[in-house]
Amino acid sequence: MSQQRPGGQSGQPGAVPALPDLPEATVARLPEYLRALHNLAESGNDTVSSEGLAAAAGVNSAKLRKDLSHLGSYGTRGVGYDVALLIEQIEYVLGLTQRRAVALVGVGNLGHALAGYAGFATRGFRIAALFDADPSRVGELINGLVVRHIEDLTETAAAESIAIGVIATPAAAAQSVADQLVAAGVTSILNFAPCVLSVPEGVDVRKVDLAIELQILSFHEHRKASLTSLPATGSGAGKLRPEERSDEGGARRLPGAFSERSERSQHGPAGGLTALPGGLSATGTEEAVGT
Amino acid sequence: MSQQRPGGQSGQPGAVPALPDLPEATVARLPEYLRALHNLAESGNDTVSSEGLAAAAGVNSAKLRKDLSHLGSYGTRGVGYDVALLIEQIEYVLGLTQRRAVALVGVGNLGHALAGYAGFATRGFRIAALFDADPSRVGELINGLVVRHIEDLTETAAAESIAIGVIATPAAAAQSVADQLVAAGVTSILNFAPCVLSVPEGVDVRKVDLAIELQILSFHEHRKASLTSLPATGSGAGKLRPEERSDEGGARRLPGAFSERSERSQHGPAGGLTALPGGLSATGTEEAVGT
DNA sequence: AAGTGTGAATAATTTCACAGCG
DNA sequence: CGCTGTGAAATTATTCACACTT
Structure with missing residues (x-):
């Protein structure tokens, strides 16, 4: 039963995949x-x-x-x-039966925070190495780990069996860091720099961009505001024209007034979830990045 | 032309939406x-x-x-x-013609990094206030802003017209903070705490969870490893059983060996993009969170 | 020519609703 | 009975391919 897609990507009829290929x-x-x-x-x-x-x-x-x-x-x-x-x-x-080693590149503002993230350890990962390109930062001790120079990446990656690279550098440096990670054999990258990385096939990149998240929220704010401040502007405003210089002031505070789809995609809004029945509080015990 | 969905949510035939409702x-x-x-x-x-x-x-x-x-x-x-x-x-x-005010709650490890994030300013937002529940942190000056006590949230939110709240507290505190943000009239929340928030309809929540991103990468690592280390195990391994205690060692380093779909969803992997033609370098000038 | 805009085809994801198991 | 597991329907997203405009 189950196992909707038996053959996986490979058309070979005889081969059974070791893992189901989940959507x-x-x-x-x-x-x-x-x-x-x-x-x-x-x-x-x-x-x-x-x-x-x-x-x-x-x-x-x-x-x-x-x-x-x-x-x-x-x-x-x-x-x-x-x-x-x-x-x-x-x-x-998810492959969490083994604790995967993570290398963090860029120990600036964000890098520091990530290096101190307790959730790494509690959720299946081990920060194995810190890197930076700035010589004045090399040698610094963060959370028990010494910051190494980026040039030592290849060597260290092999020694520590680095599985995942986290890029927390400025955008200008990110592609070069990605190239070095790939050259060192890393096939999974989490990118915090606001830029697109180009990597060879077989390498996975995921991106986290704070400003993008805010801009998506901004869109919905804008949308909500335009719906309430002009409740029934029958005519005009045919399309979207930057002329509408409204302050979107209108009415604040009216939860329950709209009826967007009550559930959202991916990491998106989790709005509208039916209040939990009883003892199952959604509030956990883990901490946010940083604390 | 264009405008695929003329009526928007409201079935009213006469009403023209001020903004297209984009997918x-x-x-x-x-x-x-x-x-x-x-x-x-x-x-x-x-x-x-x-x-x-x-x-x-x-x-x-x-x-x-x-x-x-x-x-x-x-x-x-x-x-x-x-x-x-x-x-x-x-x-x-996206509603970026006005600079939206952001309130950041929780100035721990991550909160500090976020407070210093230059991308806030360069990409349409203004950090207008910092909050924390810890009295020993209240009064601290971060990046030119003084940390206020969470109890002042409602008052400040009104004074500064806060549009978006960012939660960077431990998970245990997040729901309570969200409630306070909502009570203060904030209808958009970016949540860094690893927990589900329950909010009234009309409030948008987006979530960023570092550990989740890593776990998704871990899945793909696991998958790649199981595909290469057992290249043609014709029989056995019928389903997924935790018995497979393999070290997934097999072969490292073989970019180009697999053929996953070359583009991915949402913030997901951006693998396989055709190398840029010429002068259009994807490498930007903006900085990552922190620097 | 070069390159947008878009219907139509395909694929992925979500939701429904219910058969059937414990 | 309650609740899982799942086909089938509905919805959403992506890709194709080409008419049409500059």
Whole structure:
């Protein structure tokens, strides 16, 4: 049963993939489920329904069940999912049974914060090395790790079996750092610099850009404001024209007045989640980056 | 022409929306285009083709054209897009014609880094206030701003017209902070704490979770490793079983050996982008969070 | 020619709704 | 009965390919 896509990418009929190739959207949500499950486990729950887990993870239950079904799923009808078993399964699928070594490049403002991030350790990773190009920073001790010069990257990457590189440099340096990471054999990169990286096939890059997140929020603010301040401007404003210099002041404070889709994609807005039933508080015990 | 969805959410036939309601996926990409456009403008280009802009933004040109067509689009056939005009349009749509005020709650490790983030200012936002719950931190001066106690939030939010709240507290405090932000009239929240926030309808929440990003990368690492280390294990390994205690050592270093889809969703991997044609370097001038 | 804008085709994702198991 | 697992439907997103404009 399950296993919707038997053959994977390779058309070869005989080969069975060692791992199911999950839809990307599902992969992106598994970590969220995992966190919720850990919270539940800590609260003493040893079983949970799709409804309960979905609420704790901020998705709807149909989506959750579909996602879990892709892993072959380990629920019991009429009962729910065994929390410990599901944790084990998801951690396995995500490759978290081994603690992966992370190299952080760029120990500026953000780099410092990341180097001190406790969530690294608690969620399956180990910061193994810090690098910077600035000689005046090399040698500095951060959180028990010494900052090395970027030129030592290749050597260190091999010695520490670096699996993931995190780029926290200015944009101007990011591509060069990425090239060096790739040359050192790193095939997964998390990029905090606001620029597009070009990497060879087989290398995964994920990007986090604070300003982009804010700009997306800004769009929705703009949208909400334009909907409320001109409630029924029947004519005019045919299209979008920068002339509308409104201050968007209109009415503040009216939650419940709109009816956008109540759930959003990816890391997007988690608005409109049905309030949690009872003891399943969504508030966890882990800390934010930094504390 | 264009304007695929004339009526917007409201079924009312007479009402014309002040803003087109763009697909979420498009909204999420507009900031990336905007950044690329600013880079192009700085490099002296005053016009760009969809091909060129797409390359600079890390997407393919068909997607870019479709995205831009949703805004009514301002290109010239046979020529391309006017860079300055497109910048103006996108900034308008994203609501960046006004500099929005941001309140940052939690000035720990990460909060400090965010408070010093230059991209805030350069990309349309103004950090207007810092808050923390820890009395020993209140009064501290960060980047020219004094840290206030969280209790002053409502008052300050009104005085400074805070549009967006950024939560950089431990997870345990995040829900409470979100409640206070909402109570103060803030309808957009960027959450760095690893937990799901429950907010009333009409409030947008976006989440950034470093550990989740790493775990997604971990999945792909795991996947790549299992594909290469057992190249043709015809039988066995029928499903996913945590027994496989392999070290995934196998073969390191083989870019170009796999053939995943060469482009990825949302903020996901930007792998496989065709190398930029000529002068359009994707490397910008902006800095990463922190520097 | 060169390159946008867009219908139509395809693919991915989400949601529905319910059969069937414990 | 309650709740999972899942086909089928609905929705959303991406890609193709080309008519059409400058």
